[in-house]
Amino acid sequence: MTEKRLLALVAFLIGLVAGLLILVEAVNGIQQFSSLNSMLGQLVGVVLGVAILFASLLIYRSKYSSGGVLDILLGVVALVLHLNSTGGILAIVAGVVGLIASEGSPH
Numbered sequence: 001m002t003e004k005r006l007l008a009l010v011a012f013l014i015g016l017v018a019g020l021l022i023l024v025e026a027v028n029g030i031q032q033f034s035s036l037n038s039m040l041g042q043l044v045g046v047v048l049g050v051a052i053l054f055a056s057l058l059i060y061r062s063k064y065s066s067g068g069v070l071d072i073l074l075g076v077v078a079l080v081l082h083l084n085s086t087g088g089i090l091a092i093v094a095g096v097v098g099l100i101a102s103e104g105s106p107h
Contacts (some may be wrong), residue, residue, distance in 0.1 A: 004064070004101050004102075007097055007098075007100055007101035008059050008060050008062070008064060008098065008101045009060065010097055011056065011059045011060070011067075011068070011071075011094045011095075011097035011098040011101060012056045012057065012059055012060035012094070014056075014090055014093055014094040014097065015052055015053070015055065015056025015059065015071055015090070015091060015094035015095075015098075016053065016056055017087075017090055018052055018056075018071075018075070018086075018087045018088070018089075018090035018091040018093075018094060019049045019050070019051075019052035019053035019056060019087070019091070020049070020053075020087075021049075021084050021086055021087035021090070022045055022048055022049035022052060022078055022083055022084045022087040022088070022091075023045070023046060023049030023050065023053070024049075025045060025083065025084045025087070026042045026043070026044075026045025026046045026048075026049055026083070027042075027046065029041075029042035029045065030042045030043065030046070044081065044083075045081075045083045045084075048074060048077060048078055048081075048083060049087070051070070051074050052071060052074045052075070052078075052087070052091045052094075055067045055070035055071045055074060055091075055095075056071060056094055056098075058070065059071065059094070059095075059097075059098035059101065064098050064099065064101045064102030065098070065099060065102040067095075067098050068094075068095040068096070068097075068098030068099035068101075068102060069095065069099070070095070071091050071092070071094045071095030071098060072091070072092050072095035072096065072099075073095075074091055075087075075088045075089065075090070075091030075092035075093075075094075075095060076088070076092065078091060079092075
């Protein structure tokens with residue numbers, strides 16, 4: 001396994017954990033919704049969690065830079081919207097690792 005693929009795997013796993021953290025919190029919030037506004041807020045969390053999972057999958061599927069940038073942007077959005085700070089930080093870390101994988105020297 002090359003260095004790029006190993007970094008992509010690490011980024012994918014970190015992004016997987018980040019997306020699942022945000023997704024689980026949002027789904028639990030939807031089950032206990034009290035108003036339409038809170039349910040829509042949790043729905044945004046579901047969409048963001050799924051988007052982080054897809055961005056991490058892009059990193060693993062050799063689209064290192066595009067997946068990395070998407071993970072970073074989605075992580076910042078998760079932090080700004082106060083969805084799950086741990087998931088947002090992990091998404092940013094996954095994006096940075098994905099960008100580092102894209103800069104690896106080809107052998």
